[in-house]
């Protein structure tokens with residue numbers, strides 16, 4: 412039986428997804444990105460449903476709950492704060508952490524292995540942000556939710572945690588969305604697709620830019636912002652023309668995870684008959700939803716980018 416909090420947060424999330432998907436159809440940032448884009452089912456089934464389900468149990472029940480028992484802190488210092496102030500506090504502090512950890516992931520070769528999956532989609536839309544290596548989620552969500560659970564009493568944490576999780580989900584959908592928005596000076600404060608679509612581009616110049624998740628001011632403060640057209644940034648293009656990784660990356664969920672620990676020749680491994688059969692098993696199923704899934708695009712790119 413679903414509890415009231417789950418029903419409310421799920422309803423808000425579904426409404427938000429419908430709203431964002433509608434805007435993507437009307438005002439696409441990159442034209443030609445289909446709703447059932449390449450990797451849609453991988454992100455939806457494996458990363459959004461299966462991985463999220465098991466990791467929430469692992470992180471909450473097997474990492475954070477034992478920590479709560481171990482430290483046995485009743486949370487008397489912060490628990491009298493109003494809920495909105497607590498949400499703002501944890502939003503702000505975690506976003507500061509995530510800016511620096513994300514930045515470190517782009518600079519450190521080992522940490523990059525935990526983050527490259529997130530950059531592997533060649534088409535970036537509302538769902539693309541769900542693709543993250545298990546290790547990345549375990550690290551980030553433990554650091555995000557452990558302080559809330561440890562520093563607050565059980566009743567207050569039970570309100571703050573779902574609000575924070577809902578904010579994560581809606582904001583994640585927003586910054587990855589394929590929406591052509593021009594928010595002007597708001598991009599100094601709140602992060603959105605204008606900065607994050609660039610972050611997912613396969614342009615070398617942008618690899619060390621736009622690390623922010625919710626707030627944009629970290630990038631402005633620490634000199635890592637990249638938005639062509641917004642003073643003083645000049646660039647040859649107003650929008651990226653290619654997304655994803657500059658090297659081969661596996662298509663399968665398990666191979667994507669293994670690739671972080673052991674490099675292999677992706678094309679060679681995926682050409683092995685047994686592996687190929689395994690990767691392609693879903694194609695007849697996918698054909699029901701989207702006939703063109705396995706057909707290569709013929710003719711000129713449907714996605715002429717605006718250039719400056």
Ligand SMILES: [Zn+2]
Nearest residue numbers: 513517526610
């Ligand atoms: Zn990144």
Ligand SMILES: [Zn+2]
Nearest residue numbers: 529540587607
């Ligand atoms: Zn992202």
